[in-house]
Amino acid sequence: MSILVVGSVAFDSVKTPFGEVEEVLGGSATYFSTSASYFSGVKLVAVVGSDFPDKHLDSLKKRGIDISGIKKVDGKTFRWKGYYDYDLNQAHTLDTQLNVFSDFDPDIPSAMADSKYLFLANIDPELQLKVLEQVKSPRLVACDTMNFWIEGKPDVLKKLLKRVELFVINEGEAREFTGEASLVKAAKKILDLGPNTLIVKRGEYGALMFNGTSVFSAPAYPLEEIYDPTGAGDSFAGGLIGYLANSGDLSDDNMRRAIIFGSVMASFNVEAFSMGRLGNLTNEEIRARYYEFKKLTRFEEL
Amino acid sequence: MSILVVGSVAFDSVKTPFGEVEEVLGGSATYFSTSASYFSGVKLVAVVGSDFPDKHLDSLKKRGIDISGIKKVDGKTFRWKGYYDYDLNQAHTLDTQLNVFSDFDPDIPSAMADSKYLFLANIDPELQLKVLEQVKSPRLVACDTMNFWIEGKPDVLKKLLKRVELFVINEGEAREFTGEASLVKAAKKILDLGPNTLIVKRGEYGALMFNGTSVFSAPAYPLEEIYDPTGAGDSFAGGLIGYLANSGDLSDDNMRRAIIFGSVMASFNVEAFSMGRLGNLTNEEIRARYYEFKKLTRFEEL
Numbered sequence: 001m002s003i004l005v006v007g008s009v010a011f012d013s014v015k016t017p018f019g020e021v022e023e024v025l026g027g028s029a030t031y032f033s034t035s036a037s038y039f040s041g042v043k044l045v046a047v048v049g050s051d052f053p054d055k056h057l058d059s060l061k062k063r064g065i066d067i068s069g070i071k072k073v074d075g076k077t078f079r080w081k082g083y084y085d086y087d088l089n090q091a092h093t094l095d096t097q098l099n100v101f102s103d104f105d106p107d108i109p110s111a112m113a114d115s116k117y118l119f120l121a122n123i124d125p126e127l128q129l130k131v132l133e134q135v136k137s138p139r140l141v142a143c144d145t146m147n148f149w150i151e152g153k154p155d156v157l158k159k160l161l162k163r164v165e166l167f168v169i170n171e172g173e174a175r176e177f178t179g180e181a182s183l184v185k186a187a188k189k190i191l192d193l194g195p196n197t198l199i200v201k202r203g204e205y206g207a208l209m210f211n212g213t214s215v216f217s218a219p220a221y222p223l224e225e226i227y228d229p230t231g232a233g234d235s236f237a238g239g240l241i242g243y244l245a246n247s248g249d250l251s252d253d254n255m256r257r258a259i260i261f262g263s264v265m266a267s268f269n270v271e272a273f274s275m276g277r278l279g280n281l282t283n284e285e286i287r288a289r290y291y292e293f294k295k296l297t298r299f300e301e302l
Numbered sequence: 303m304s305i306l307v308v309g310s311v312a313f314d315s316v317k318t319p320f321g322e323v324e325e326v327l328g329g330s331a332t333y334f335s336t337s338a339s340y341f342s343g344v345k346l347v348a349v350v351g352s353d354f355p356d357k358h359l360d361s362l363k364k365r366g367i368d369i370s371g372i373k374k375v376d377g378k379t380f381r382w383k384g385y386y387d388y389d390l391n392q393a394h395t396l397d398t399q400l401n402v403f404s405d406f407d408p409d410i411p412s413a414m415a416d417s418k419y420l421f422l423a424n425i426d427p428e429l430q431l432k433v434l435e436q437v438k439s440p441r442l443v444a445c446d447t448m449n450f451w452i453e454g455k456p457d458v459l460k461k462l463l464k465r466v467e468l469f470v471i472n473e474g475e476a477r478e479f480t481g482e483a484s485l486v487k488a489a490k491k492i493l494d495l496g497p498n499t500l501i502v503k504r505g506e507y508g509a510l511m512f513n514g515t516s517v518f519s520a521p522a523y524p525l526e527e528i529y530d531p532t533g534a535g536d537s538f539a540g541g542l543i544g545y546l547a548n549s550g551d552l553s554d555d556n557m558r559r560a561i562i563f564g565s566v567m568a569s570f571n572v573e574a575f576s577m578g579r580l581g582n583l584t585n586e587e588i589r590a591r592y593y594e595f596k597k598l599t600r601f602e603e604l
Binding site: 017086088181182183184185202205206208214215216217218219222223224225226253256257259260287290294295296297298299300301302 | 319388390483484485486487504507508510516517518519520521524525526527528555558559561562589592596597598599600601602603604
């Protein structure tokens with residue numbers, strides 16, 4: 001079953017303690033699609049400017065991603081510039097240029113309107129709602145957001161969440177959105193808004209899933225070097241939803257496996273800038289790291 | 303097999319978002335002993351002042367702890383005063399009065415000198431070394447420390463670590479001690495100093511164990527309310543070493559179980575001030591929470 005993702009395709013300029021890159025391929029939908037493509041078909045809807053090179057489109061196509069929903073329009077592609085200090089959980093933004101993204105009005109091609117798995121990457125919740133209205137009868141609607149929308153459009157976000165099954169956000173955002181210091185309380189409040197599953201991303205500390213009856217704690221993979229955390233959250237979501245879409249199984253047991261695959265993909269992603277590692281994986285590497293997570297967390301009954 | 307612990311027995315005054323207590327029973331050795339007493343015999347060596355009430359000694363005795371090594375001397379008992387904001391990972395110290403603790407010169411009673419399990423709670427590493435020299439042939443030497451000694455006496459600490467098997471410290475301290483932002487690199491450097499096992503405590507994010515061949519990630523228990531984090535690290539160590547001493551099994555598999563029991567005890571401890579919860583547990587409650595950790599982390603093979 002293939003996934004429809006709507007989000008950003010962008011140029012990133014990033015500096016970390018391990019190096020610096022200028023205008024490399026980035027964006028939430030790019031990271032998500034590349035990650036999900038190892039598990040499932042992906043249809044990508046986004047907008048880029050006339051400066052967006054074909055080689056990037058080709059690299060997405062090579063991963064089997066359906067890019068017919070990427071619109072190329074006059075103007076410049078969305079750009080983000082930022083850096084990370086040694087605390088790699090914290091991105092510092094230096095510059096955001098929305099460019100062609102500021103007029104983005106997602107129009108879902110009719111061939112994609114019957115997608116069963118939908119991921120609304122982090123964009124304006126008004127646009128996320130607009131996309132949702134164009135998709136006929138999705139089986140799973142998942143979305144992400146960020147503090148900017150939590151602060152600026154909390155009511156639209158709440159309206160959206162009524163129609164979302166799986167909500168994926170950062171720990172700090174969960175606290176900010178609910179005004180609760182306790183993550184357990186924050187999760188209850190968020191589940192009350194609509195989603196039946198909440199996944200809280202905690203960077204180098206892994207992820208927590210809440211679904212009202214069960215809590216799952218997944219670690220992050222302890223890497224010797226994290227070269228660039230950019231896109232870790234979207235790579236996580238890509239592995240997660242990719243695995244769910246491929247298996248078609250939304251049970252608690254399978255959600256846990258999917259979260260581990262999300263963590264696996266995020267752990268590969270941070271090993272290089274841009275798609276340096278995420279774009280060149282083998283199924284064997286992915287499977288082997290899944291088992292590394294098993295070893296990492298294993299402990300026996302008494 | 304019983305454990306010898308040397309550390310502080312103190313009065314704590316603590317304020318958290320959930321309440322405030324004045325001069326309640328605290329101290330690293332108190333938390334450690336109370337926690338370990340559910341698993342193993344414990345002999346406690348410490349010093350208190352003439353203001354230390356018998357009721358506190360009685361409550362330790364009731365838990366089966368051998369308090370014959372607690373020396374009562376003229377003067378006032380060690381006092382710590384601090385508070386926590388909503389970030390419960392961070393203790394803010396308002397006042398530390400060493401009092402009788404400033405002249406503490408631990409003299410291990412000869413009946414305790416053949417202890418096989420030794421926990422050197424966080425005190426001056428010179429004193430930790432002094433204790434170690436008095437214990438004949440321990441099977442497991444474990445120790446804790448803090449940033450104050452890492453900054454003030456790094457060389458003494460390094461000398462101590464050559465003779466320590468199991469080293470338990472906080473995440474921030476592991477980074478500070480080694481000058482490595484990467485925890486994986488920090489762990490390698492610390493293991494090179496002597497210990498064969500390092501456990502890094504990460505507060506509400508759980509704990510990571512490194513032993514050179516295997517890494518284990520344990521979550522913290524997601525509690526709705528954390529009333530008071532004081533003593534969480536020592537309760538963790540108590541459950542950990544208590545379980546190891548009781549089973550006599552230092553294998554990787556058993557170390558993982560022990561870390562979960564440490565996490566279980568820490569999770570109970572933070573549910574109340576002082577020994578409010580840690581002092582009144584049943585074996586059934588402890589066992590049940592162990593299985594809660596199993597549910598929390600469980601995911602299946604593919």
